[in-house]
Amino acid sequence: MSPKMVTPVEVGSVVEPALRIVWSDGHHSRYGWHALRVHCPCAACKGEWTTRRHVDPASIPSTIRPLRIERVGAYALRPVWSDGHSTGIYPFNYLRGDLCECEECAARRAAPSAP
Amino acid sequence: MSASPPDRVRVLEALRDVQDPELHKSIVDLDMVKEVQIRDGTVQVEALLTIGACPLRDSIVASIEERLRSLPGVREVRVSLGVMTPDQRQALITKLRGGEVSAQRRSSFLTAESATRVIVVASGKGGVGKSTVTVNLAAALRREGRRVGIMDADVYGFSIPRMMGLSGQPTLIDQMIIPLEQDGIRVMSIGFLLPDEGEAVVWRGPMLHKTLTTFIGEVHWGDDLEYLLIDLPPGTGDVSITLAQTLPQSHMVIVTTPQVAAVKVAQRAAKMAEKVNMEVIGIVENMSGFRPAPGADPVYIFGRGGGLRLAELLGVPLLGEIPLDPAIREGSDAGVPIVASAPDTPAGRAFRQVAERLAERVPVPTR
Numbered sequence: 178m179s180p181k182m183v184t185p186v187e188v189g190s191v192v193e194p195a196l197r198i199v200w201s202d203g204h205h206s207r208y209g210w211h212a213l214r215v216h217c218p219c220a221a222c223k224g225e226w227t228t229r230r231h232v233d234p235a236s237i238p239s240t241i242r243p244l245r246i247e248r249v250g251a252y253a254l255r256p257v258w259s260d261g262h263s264t265g266i267y268p269f270n271y272l273r274g275d276l277c278e279c280e281e282c283a284a285r286r287a288a289p290s291a292p
Numbered sequence: 293m294s295a296s297p298p299d300r301v302r303v304l305e306a307l308r309d310v311q312d313p314e315l316h317k318s319i320v321d322l323d324m325v326k327e328v329q330i331r332d333g334t335v336q337v338e339a340l341l342t343i344g345a346c347p348l349r350d351s352i353v354a355s356i357e358e359r360l361r362s363l364p365g366v367r368e369v370r371v372s373l374g375v376m377t378p379d380q381r382q383a384l385i386t387k388l389r390g391g392e393v394s395a396q397r398r399s400s401f402l403t404a405e406s407a408t409r410v411i412v413v414a415s416g417k418g419g420v421g422k423s424t425v426t427v428n429l430a431a432a433l434r435r436e437g438r439r440v441g442i443m444d445a446d447v448y449g450f451s452i453p454r455m456m457g458l459s460g461q462p463t464l465i466d467q468m469i470i471p472l473e474q475d476g477i478r479v480m481s482i483g484f485l486l487p488d489e490g491e492a493v494v495w496r497g498p499m500l501h502k503t504l505t506t507f508i509g510e511v512h513w514g515d516d517l518e519y520l521l522i523d524l525p526p527g528t529g530d531v532s533i534t535l536a537q538t539l540p541q542s543h544m545v546i547v548t549t550p551q552v553a554a555v556k557v558a559q560r561a562a563k564m565a566e567k568v569n570m571e572v573i574g575i576v577e578n579m580s581g582f583r584p585a586p587g588a589d590p591v592y593i594f595g596r597g598g599g600l601r602l603a604e605l606l607g608v609p610l611l612g613e614i615p616l617d618p619a620i621r622e623g624s625d626a627g628v629p630i631v632a633s634a635p636d637t638p639a640g641r642a643f644r645q646v647a648e649r650l651a652e653r654v655p656v657p658t659r
């Protein structure tokens with residue numbers, strides 16, 4: 178596999194309170210289920226032609242959970258959600274670069290000159 | 293004095309060497325040997341075929357006879373053939389898929405730990421020689437004793453059947469598809485499944501997806517397969533995406549032409565590989581110099597340096613330069629890759645060198 182992309186070496190279980198990923202570079206990530214569902218990157222949620230960035234958080238129940246999470250090829254995860262939604266393919270670099278909720282990543286994204 | 297006839301254990305042991313020619317496994321391991329009777333020097337064997345119309349039935353009978361005749365004490369061999377019941381067939385399919393029937397019935401290279409190396413042959417634009425490179429690399433790897441398969445993912449304009457000199461329908465054992473074979477190379481193409489050759493297929497998205505995942509999951513490539521080469525349609529469209537979503541590990545070889553102007557288009561293939569975490573293992577420059585006569589200096593009809601340029605841009609090796617040679621096209625048109633018919637010509641050698649470098653970059657694990 179490409180040495181360039183950071184990949185998960187451990188993906189937590191759907192029964193845990195949040196998604197837990199341990200990456201090949203040792204980084205630990207955490208994702209709340211609700212936020213993860215809100216940031217679904219599929220065309221239906223993001224809108225193919227609009228500039229909408231994600232679905233309206235209020236439209237997603239706070240109790241949302243995935244029933245299972247599948248690996249897609251060598252590059253992504255696909256959750257099958259309890260609301261039946263399953264078309265969202267989350268590439269590893271999206272999960273790591275845009276969604277990781279850890280302090281370090283949140284700070285990096287908040288920085289004005291973030292690359 | 294003649295030797296005493298072998299016992300049942302000896303006979304079964306000998307039959308273990310006989311493989312089903314399509315399934316590449318011992319007929320004993322596949323439970324295809326139903327009855328063995330030994331009376332005096334006569335051995336009678338009943339073998340079960342997977343399907344009644346098995347095209348290779350004569351070859352199985354001949355192999356059994358030959359193997360048993362070589363045993364001391366055997367004067368005569370009689371082989372009768374039966375056909376498996378649906379239950380027996382299901383058990384065989386389960387066995388071929390590696391034991392327990394799992395929910396997804398995964399074929400071996402659908403797991404990240406698979407020993408089969410999957411090589412996707414891609415390009416930016418069409419007509420640069422992807423299919424030509426695919427069949428010749430397969431032939432070159434085969435020459436080195438590798439177990440090789442070709443999956444023709446160009447469902448729109450498949451050319452692998454013609455280039456490999458193959459036609460006809462694959463054997464189906466219930467829902468499992470047995471690839472066709474040429475010179476030991478296992479081949480699957482949509483061309484084998486269409487009722488009329490040359491018929492254009494109009495693909496709807498889900499159908500395309502299903503066909504490709506079937507080629508990966510339901511085709512019996514064999515767990516001994518070392519390299520699976522996948523011939524892509526031109527460009528970076530839906531076929532590549534489906535493959536990227538289905539294969540947990542794969543590598544990409546990009547074919548390009550010598551024009552420096554082609555580099556930009558070829559880079560698109562690399563971009564897509566990067567997106568889906570597929571490693572580009574090298575570049576093949578095709579239709580490089582043309583020699584007007586053997587030994588003459590090559591003429592660079594299509595310019596020079598495109599392959600090297602792309603390799604440098606991507607930071608990957610240039611695996612080789614394939615000359616422009618009418619014999620390459622003639623080989624493809626006749627259904628015999630030039631590596632098989634003329635391995636020691638400059639073109640044949642160029643392909644073999646690419647295969648060698650490829651095998652160095654992506655070695656098969658020692659078993």
Ligand SMILES: Nc1ncnc2c1ncn2[C@@H]1O[C@H](COP(=O)(O)OP(=O)(O)OP(=O)(O)O)[C@@H](O)[C@H]1O
Pocket residue numbers: 415417418419420421422423424425446449451524525526578579580614615616617618619620621622624625
């Ligand atoms: N090195 C070569 N020398 C001479 N002819 C070649 C060479 N490579 C390919 N060809 C010929 O060029 C044509 C196109 O090659 P091929 O079908 O392999 O390209 P492709 O990239 O697979 O095309 P497509 O994008 O349509 O799938 C064929 O007729 C083939 O025989």
Ligand SMILES: [Mg+2]
Pocket residue numbers: 422423424446449451523524525
């Ligand atoms: Mg082609």
Ligand SMILES: [Zn+2]
Pocket residue numbers: 217218219220221222223262264265
């Ligand atoms: Zn979605």
Ligand SMILES: [Zn+2]
Pocket residue numbers: 204205206277278279280281282283
């Ligand atoms: Zn983080």
